[in-house]
Amino acid sequence: MPSYRIHIFLYFIFLPFLLKIFPYEGSVKLLVFSILLGAFYSFFPDIDTSNSKVRKFVNIVLFITILFSMSVYLLEHSTYALGIGIVSFVFYLFLQNVRHRGFFHSFLSCLLFSCPLIFISYQTFILGFYGYFLHIIVDYIYSKTK
Numbered sequence: 737m738p739s740y741r742i743h744i745f746l747y748f749i750f751l752p753f754l755l756k757i758f759p760y761e762g763s764v765k766l767l768v769f770s771i772l773l774g775a776f777y778s779f780f781p782d783i784d785t786s787n788s789k790v791r792k793f794v795n796i797v798l799f800i801t802i803l804f805s806m807s808v809y810l811l812e813h814s815t816y817a818l819g820i821g822i823v824s825f826v827f828y829l830f831l832q833n834v835r836h837r838g839f840f841h842s843f844l845s846c847l848l849f850s851c852p853l854i855f856i857s858y859q860t861f862i863l864g865f866y867g868y869f870l871h872i873i874v875d876y877i878y879s880k881t882k
C-alpha cells in the first residue's frame with residue numbers, strides 16, 4: 737500500500753493538469769480550501785486501514801465527538817446531541833469491521849463522499865473527486881504490480 741505521502745505527492749503532481757482542464761473562477765480562499773480538501777481526499781480512502789494516519793485522526797475526532805455529545809446530553813438532555821453521539825459511535829464500530837480496499841476503495845464511495853462537496857462549489861467537488869479517484873487508481877495499479 738502506497739503511503740499517504742505518495743498519494744499527496746501524486747495529487748499535487750497532476751493538479752496543474754486538472755486546473756488546466758477545469759479552470760478555476762472562484763475566490764482564491766475557496767481555491768486554496770478546495771485544493772487542501774482535495775489533498776485530504778487523496779488519502780482519505782485509507783480510513784479502512786487501522787494503522788493509517790487518517791484512521792488515527794478520525795478515531796480522535798470520533799472519540800471527542802462522542803464524549804462531547806454525551807456531556808451535552810447529560811447536562812441539557814438534548815436528543816440532538818444524543819443522536820450525534822450514537823451516529824458517531826455506530827460509525828466508529830463500522831470502521832472497526834470494514835475490510836481494507838473494500839467499500840472505501842470503490843467508485844461508489846468516491847461518489848458518495850465527493851457529491852456533498854458540490855454544495856460548497858463545483859470546483860471543490862471536482863478537486864475532492866479527483867483526489868479520491870486518484871487514490872483508488874494508484875492503489876489499483878500498485879496492487880497489480882505487486
Ligand SMILES: [Zn+2]
Pocket residue numbers: 737781782841871875
Ligand atoms: Zn488506499
